[in-house]
Amino acid sequence: MKIPYNFTPRPYQRTLFEEMEKGKKRFITVWHRRSGKDKTWMNVMVEQMLKRVGVYFYLLPTYAQGRKIVWEGIDGEGFKMIDHIPVSLRKRMDNQEMMIELVNGSIFRVVGTDKIDRVVGTNPVGCVFSEFSLQDPKAWDYISPILRENGGWAGFNFTPRGKNHAYHLLKYAQENRESWFTSVKSAKDTKAIKVKDLDEERRMVVAKYGDDAVFRQEFMVEFVGIAQGAYYQGALDNAVKEGRVTQVEYDDDYPVHTAWDIGLHDITSIWFYQVIDGKYYIIDYLEDNNKSFKEYVQVIKQKPYVYGTHHFPHDMAQREFSSNESRFKIMKRLLPNIKILKRSAVADGIEASREMLARCFIDETKCARGLDCLYEYKREWSDKNQTYKDKPVHNWASHGADAFRYMSIAVINHNIKHNPVYRKTQSRLEKSLKNNSLNRLIRNSGL
Numbered sequence: 001m002k003i004p005y006n007f008t009p010r011p012y013q014r015t016l017f018e019e020m021e022k023g024k025k026r027f028i029t030v031w032h033r034r035s036g037k038d039k040t041w042m043n044v045m046v047e048q049m050l051k052r053v054g055v056y057f058y059l060l061p062t063y064a065q066g067r068k069i070v071w072e073g074i075d076g077e078g079f080k081m082i083d084h085i086p087v088s089l090r091k092r093m094d095n096q097e098m099m100i101e102l103v104n105g106s107i108f109r110v111v112g113t114d115k116i117d118r119v120v121g122t123n124p125v126g127c128v129f130s131e132f133s134l135q136d137p138k139a140w141d142y143i144s145p146i147l148r149e150n151g152g153w154a155g156f157n158f159t160p161r162g163k164n165h166a167y168h169l170l171k172y173a174q175e176n177r178e179s180w181f182t183s184v185k186s187a188k189d190t191k192a193i194k195v196k197d198l199d200e201e202r203r204m205v206v207a208k209y210g211d212d213a214v215f216r217q218e219f220m221v222e223f224v225g226i227a228q229g230a231y232y233q234g235a236l237d238n239a240v241k242e243g244r245v246t247q248v249e250y251d252d253d254y255p256v257h258t259a260w261d262i263g264l265h266d267i268t269s270i271w272f273y274q275v276i277d278g279k280y281y282i283i284d285y286l287e288d289n290n291k292s293f294k295e296y297v298q299v300i301k302q303k304p305y306v307y308g309t310h311h312f313p314h315d316m317a318q319r320e321f322s323s324n325e326s327r328f329k330i331m332k333r334l335l336p337n338i339k340i341l342k343r344s345a346v347a348d349g350i351e352a353s354r355e356m357l358a359r360c361f362i363d364e365t366k367c368a369r370g371l372d373c374l375y376e377y378k379r380e381w382s383d384k385n386q387t388y389k390d391k392p393v394h395n396w397a398s399h400g401a402d403a404f405r406y407m408s409i410a411v412i413n414h415n416i417k418h419n420p421v422y423r424k425t426q427s428r429l430e431k432s433l434k435n436n437s438l439n440r441l442i443r444n445s446g447l
Helices: 011-021 037-051 063-071 113-119 138-150 165-174 195-209 213-218 233-241 293-302 327-334 346-357 368-375 398-418 420-432 437-443
Strands: 026-031 055-060 090-094 099-102 107-112 124-130 153-157 180-185 256-261 267-276 279-289 307-312 338-340 361-363 379-382 387-392
Touching (some): 011 180, 026 037, 037 055, 037 063, 037 107, 037 124, 037 153, 055 113, 063 107, 124 138, 138 153, 195 213, 233 346, 256 398, 267 293, 267 368, 307 327, 346 387
Parallel strands (some): 026 153, 055 107, 307 338
Antiparallel strands (some): 090 099, 267 279
């Protein structure tokens, strides 16, 4: 039996097999849409499963995408993606778990990085992160030390989605070519799509979006423009250009305030910031899950900060089933200077966050995870209407973005109450921007 099975790699695809044979362990393929990224990586993985017995993960942004793209995916000729694993090499197959065990003992598993906890405790020796630009980068943080210990390999394939975590990983890989293989191929490079079809794709994109940025991302693999539906990418790009995403030092002459998004059985996110001479310095970010209030308080008290006010969302008033006490009362026993923010519309908070991003300084190291969340915070897409909904996607990026939203609201409320200049701004907004969402936030602040 010939492996790859029912697949003849094109020249640019063949280099991936060749580099794997040379002993490389880390790979990035930034290939254009319809270039056969997943088909190539699937066949690379099958070949490696026959050479080394172990567990192999094919990772997609969500569990549902993994089933749709890999487990149930069919190419233009009607050939199923998983059929690149010949039936004669399969010992057993579990459709529910999206798992295939080979006769030699290797295990192939499709995983969604939104459900990465499902594979805790496993020991993969080969992983493909497909559409990595849309994935939670924390999944790689989890798997990387496992592969480093067992000598395993990892491949990342994606098309550009702005200068997010995937872009930064590519830049890192290009600077470390002794251990990383990178391949960046546009449709002009591969010639896999006819020129007339490319021209048609570009015209359709321009007609739909008004410019060709999406075409240049998808087919020319250029890191340009802002990912469709992103709330903050433009504001973050401006902050980077203006030098406001940098190293920000803690000033012990001023208190550190915090803003929390609470998730006792989910992710809790905390931003740490200082207000100095009317400027906002965001110095730290914390994110964790499945911890008690007491554990989170212990962690923040271990930091070298003198604290001011701790801001919490309105749902802190909810009662806990176990104690029948409000979360606020529980936390108040653990932490002084707590303030619950009034409930406000998400759209108002997003406007407040844009206002904050236009003027704050953010520590690029301590807030790296939080910046990833802000960069990937996006509107939800409607397949039915083929447009974006007026609400954000709830995914891995939501928690950090929600906490940033609460921080921004807290800052605006404080300014309205204590800053005469800002009260004049409020009055001016009320007169000229009656329907503006930021103005609604000011009017509803109760101050």
